[in-house]
Amino acid sequence: MRVLGIETTCDETAVSVVESNQDGEGRILSNEILSQIKAHQAYGGVVPEIAARAHVEVVDLLVKQALATAGLTLRDMDAIAAAAGPGLIGGVMVGLTTGKALALVTKKPFLAINHLEAHALSPRLTDGVAFPFLLLLASGGHSQILFVRGVGDYVRIGTTIDDAIGEAFDKVAKMLGLPYPGGPEVEKQALEGNPEQFAFPRPMQGRKEPNFSLSGLKTAVRIEAEKIAPLTGTDIKNLCASFQAAIVDVVTDRMKMALRVARADFGEPTAIVIAGGVAANLAMRQALHRLAAQNGLPLVAPPLALCTDNGAMIAWAGIERLRLGLVDGLDTPPRARWPLEAKRSADV
């Protein structure tokens, strides 16, 4: 089974061809990606209109390139998949419309993919993880802890009540004058800083419901930084190190609680999985690795290129859904907001 996947929900235009064999194992035949980071850098974050303009200029060219890299044509596909949300609506429309048009001409089934579901299912493509598993999905736009029981069967155990984890990194970077995207920059600075220089709060730590609240932590960083401004290079390193230590502690604690909830309410997971751009953070990975090991579970983190937004995860989610006959109509609307649980209850 072969599916073409298109992703345009944020600031990456991405197209990929993924194939699955009879045993259900996936293989990525091409994975083309064009990042718009440079176009947004001056604005300190993604500007929706700039993103949408960039997507429409290149998405068809990337489709062509993804097919060429795979050595295949559209006729060789079994279906066309495109992310239909959640995300920046102008960009979503571009990828979704492209996917529908390709499906209409080639008379192939069309699959409208939830971007979050694609992230959630990606460890099955990269590591063949079996259901059920506990997933931390953390990026600049999303932060949730999900218990993934099957395709279309997601239980949200926890979420952020204010900022997303990646968003907190980005905002701290911005206030310290570090370039966008802030996550990798904060991590780089933190490597040379003292994580105990500032005693930042660990919001929600110990609470029973495994939710996050990060805006207070961000404000604490601002208050400390303003106290010692103007900031030297060492100050920035120490602020980053102390901030990262706090947020890693919070995430680890929340995941510990989530695992407890999952085990009590839903049963034993096969693995702890971290996906989304935040999974690129090594300190975060190491901490979750320890947590998983303490609980006798493997930690699965897809390779970096498949943690951030990509087309392969869209194609793979397409394969998983096509196997179950879950195809979509050409009238599927783009969705800025699209919680995972809501959609899936409508399916059954």
Added chain:
Amino acid sequence: MRILAIDTALGLCSACVFDSDTDTAIALESIEMVRGHAEALMPLIERVINRVEGGFETLDRVAVSVGPGSFTGLRVGLAAGRAFGLAAEIPVIGVNTLSAFAAPYLGIESVDHIASVIDARHDHVYMQMIRNDGKLVLPPQITPIVEVVSAIGSVKVRIVGSAASLLVAAMREQGHHPDAEPDLAGPDIAWIARLGAIARPEHALPAPLYLRPPDATPQTNGRIALA
């Protein structure tokens, strides 16, 4: 030549398959629509193409409106048009909405100049002016209405487009009385097809014509002073 024409740039969602040799629309559908093009367009095209024997394989070209118009709307049409071109392996032609508004009046003797006008909000319009022989006098632009009035007030002109009445009202206030056509929700899809049939692909790329930069300013506020 057989052309699939698409327009979602303004207040219509339209598609037609047009035969330029006989100047007839083989199948055509056009719905008034302010928003919702992303949901409506593909089923509409499917209905149109299903009425054409042989379907996509019989097409020679795709023509799509590139704006000016609603940014999201024109991108829906462009994404569809470009994907059709890729999948059916045929050229895709971009057609300016202002030209599509003006095209029906080309060569008409009683008409001297034709000004096409689309509301760009905040007292601005997208406009272009051509002579009735097709020569471009004022290229596509976004301009304050008052400046358009002073630029074309003394010209013998017929005003067309989706905001013709807006400009006419402003001109009357200054004592000018131009000819005008009633406001249209969007360009006639058959004219998108006709212009698409005569354009040379290398001169009419399917790229957006926004005329207005994205609304974004670089941010430095909230940054803490560095040593």
